[in-house]
Amino acid sequence: MQVAHPPANTLFETLLGEHIAVDAPFLLTPDGAVLGYGALRDQVLAVAADLIKRGVAPGDRVLVQVGKQPSALTLYLGTIAAGAVFVPLNTAYTGAEIAYFLKDAAPRLLVLDAGTTAAADVARAEGVDTVFLDAIAPEKNAAAGFAPVPRGPDDLAAILYTSGTTGRSKGAMLTHDNLLSNARALADLWQWGSDDVLLHALPIFHTHGLFVATNTTLISGAAMYFLPGFDLDQIHEALPEVTTMMGVPTFYTRMLVDPRFNTSTMGHLRLIISGSAPLLTETHRAFEAQTGHAILERYGMTETNMITSNPYVGDRRPGSVGHPLPGVSLRISDPDQQGIGGIEVKGPNVTPGYWQNPEKTAESFTADGFFITGDLGQIGPDGYLSIVGRAKDLVISGGYNIYPKEVEVEIDALPGVLESAVFGVPDADLGEAVAAAVVLTPGTEVGADDIMRALKDRLARYKQPRQILFLPALPRNAMGKVQKNDLRVQATSRST
Numbered sequence: 001m002q003v004a005h006p007p008a009n010t011l012f013e014t015l016l017g018e019h020i021a022v023d024a025p026f027l028l029t030p031d032g033a034v035l036g037y038g039a040l041r042d043q044v045l046a047v048a049a050d051l052i053k054r055g056v057a058p059g060d061r062v063l064v065q066v067g068k069q070p071s072a073l074t075l076y077l078g079t080i081a082a083g084a085v086f087v088p089l090n091t092a093y094t095g096a097e098i099a100y101f102l103k104d105a106a107p108r109l110l111v112l113d114a115g116t117t118a119a120a121d122v123a124r125a126e127g128v129d130t131v132f133l134d135a136i137a138p139e140k141n142a143a144a145g146f147a148p149v150p151r152g153p154d155d156l157a158a159i160l161y162t163s164g165t166t167g168r169s170k171g172a173m174l175t176h177d178n179l180l181s182n183a184r185a186l187a188d189l190w191q192w193g194s195d196d197v198l199l200h201a202l203p204i205f206h207t208h209g210l211f212v213a214t215n216t217t218l219i220s221g222a223a224m225y226f227l228p229g230f231d232l233d234q235i236h237e238a239l240p241e242v243t244t245m246m247g248v249p250t251f252y253t254r255m256l257v258d259p260r261f262n263t264s265t266m267g268h269l270r271l272i273i274s275g276s277a278p279l280l281t282e283t284h285r286a287f288e289a290q291t292g293h294a295i296l297e298r299y300g301m302t303e304t305n306m307i308t309s310n311p312y313v314g315d316r317r318p319g320s321v322g323h324p325l326p327g328v329s330l331r332i333s334d335p336d337q338q339g340i341g342g343i344e345v346k347g348p349n350v351t352p353g354y355w356q357n358p359e360k361t362a363e364s365f366t367a368d369g370f371f372i373t374g375d376l377g378q379i380g381p382d383g384y385l386s387i388v389g390r391a392k393d394l395v396i397s398g399g400y401n402i403y404p405k406e407v408e409v410e411i412d413a414l415p416g417v418l419e420s421a422v423f424g425v426p427d428a429d430l431g432e433a434v435a436a437a438v439v440l441t442p443g444t445e446v447g448a449d450d451i452m453r454a455l456k457d458r459l460a461r462y463k464q465p466r467q468i469l470f471l472p473a474l475p476r477n478a479m480g481k482v483q484k485n486d487l488r489v490q491a492t493s494r495s496t
């Protein structure tokens with residue numbers, strides 16, 4: 001006979017259910033404050049009860065643009081406990097960008113930091129209810145008798161927007177099981193334990209800082225040392241308190257030029273992880289020489305969570321992203337003679353598709369259900385995957401993704417601009433930096449300053465070009481395709 005289980009909220013029960021050690025620390029902050037697991041659960045339930053009181057129903061989207069702070073994490077988990085869908089936004093997004101997300105996500109509620117005006121004005125114009133983060137369950141006492149709203153493994157937990165080749169952001173839908181299966185796989189593979197303290201300096205509106213860092217910590221009953229952002233002094237001060245660290249390659253290139261990060265200050269850490277952008281072999285080697293740590297590089301995407309990882313025990317190979325995670329199938333499609341082809345993946349980690357966008361969803365999967373990453377890879381004889389390039393037109397700057405089309409659309413719309421092409425140029429700090437080539441309509445006079453001024457309120461700062469070249473025409477091949485490699489060479493030679 002089958003035993004009927006009481007309905008549960010999959011993610012909440014697994015991360016914060018009855019099994020948690022209520023006295024164990026979850027969040028440590030530089031001011032010395034410690035938030036324990038019991039208090040975290042109370043706060044999360046209080047937030048969930050408050051959201052429901054504000055009319056948030058199961059499946060509703062809660063759109064969130066708030067700075068990094070502990071209550072942003074309780075809002076994430078409270079939204080899940082309320083049975084709703086968490087939709088975090090980069091704090092750098094402008095009012096114009098928010099207007100698009102408000103329309104697309106059609107949220108029940110927008111949550112902002114107190115005093116935010118641009119986004120609040122846009123929400124008012126769109127008729128979306130807005131609340132400031134500090135007004136949500138300010139007492140943070142668990143509502144007596146409140147139980148998390150039941151949600152199954154296939155229900156949505158979050159939507160994360162990721163830009164697209166057409167210039168419009170697409171919302172990657174992530175289910176409870178997408179997040180949970182990945183957190184389980186990573187905690188297991190990286191041997192996370194309840195004694196671990198993760199140095200957390202990443203933003204929490206992306207997969208890396210929100211899911212990889214936070215869910216892996218929660219599922220292990222571990223703790224995080226929570227910094228407001230990446231700051232070398234704060235990182236250095238935090239080192240004695242932590243056992244592990246996660247970051248984008250820019251974190252490690254910046255630490256490399258600071259002699260305070262060495263074997264004596266970092267020797268006690270057990271693991272340092274990099275992802276979101278390629279970690280150069282020279283960075284890997286120099287970091288090991290300076291600190292004694294072979295950085296563990298892994299590979300993922302918003303749509304797929306984490307896909308591959310170098311081993312915890314074994315060879316952490318520079319220039320490789322390791323092997324597929326347990327339960328994840330990975331293949332190289334249409335390999336050339338060197339075995340290089342498109343990376344495709346399937347598994348419990350992969351999104352069911354894009355929010356309200358069946359066309360993009362259909363385009364992104366093969367007929368047999370593999371997700372097309374748009375990355376080009378090669379698998380070595382011993383199974384290690386190397387990412388050798390991208391089939392998609394994408395710039396990754398300091399771990400933030402910029403889709404050139406989105407920037408080109410904005411530049412092309414400016415008076416006096418005939419056409420433009422946006423591309424990445426190598427940058428020692430950010431890996432790649434955004435550059436633009438602009439062709440003006442004959443007889444018009446537009447300068448780089450005019451373009452930058454016009455983009456200011458349209459695009460987040462990190463998407464704006466750091467370098468603008470004015471050209472009489474864009475280089476094109478016989479098919480009419482703009483040759484961005486030529487532009488990269490021109491831009492690089494001009495800036496050196």
Ligand code: MCA
Nearest residue numbers: 206207208230250275276300301302397398399400461462
């Ligand atoms: C800030 N600025 C940037 C970037 N960050 N410009 C280009 N690219 C960036 N990444 C601009 C600011 O607008 C500002 O411009 C100036 O640089 C300095 O700002 P500041 O805040 O002081 O910068 P920072 O603190 O030094 O930030 C750099 C950073 C940060 C620490 C590398 O960008 C960061 O934390 N990146 C991590 C991104 C991340 O978590 N990605 C994961 C995505 P101005 O001075 O002109 O006003 S998830 C993902 O990719 C997948 C799923 C995965 O595999 O993980």
Ligand code: AMP
Nearest residue numbers: 162275276277278298299300301302401
């Ligand atoms: P996102 O759009 O933020 O989900 O970024 C996903 C993209 O980041 C992937 O498709 C890759 O192009 C890139 N990426 C993530 N991790 C790595 C890595 N370790 N090495 C190279 N590229 C990476």
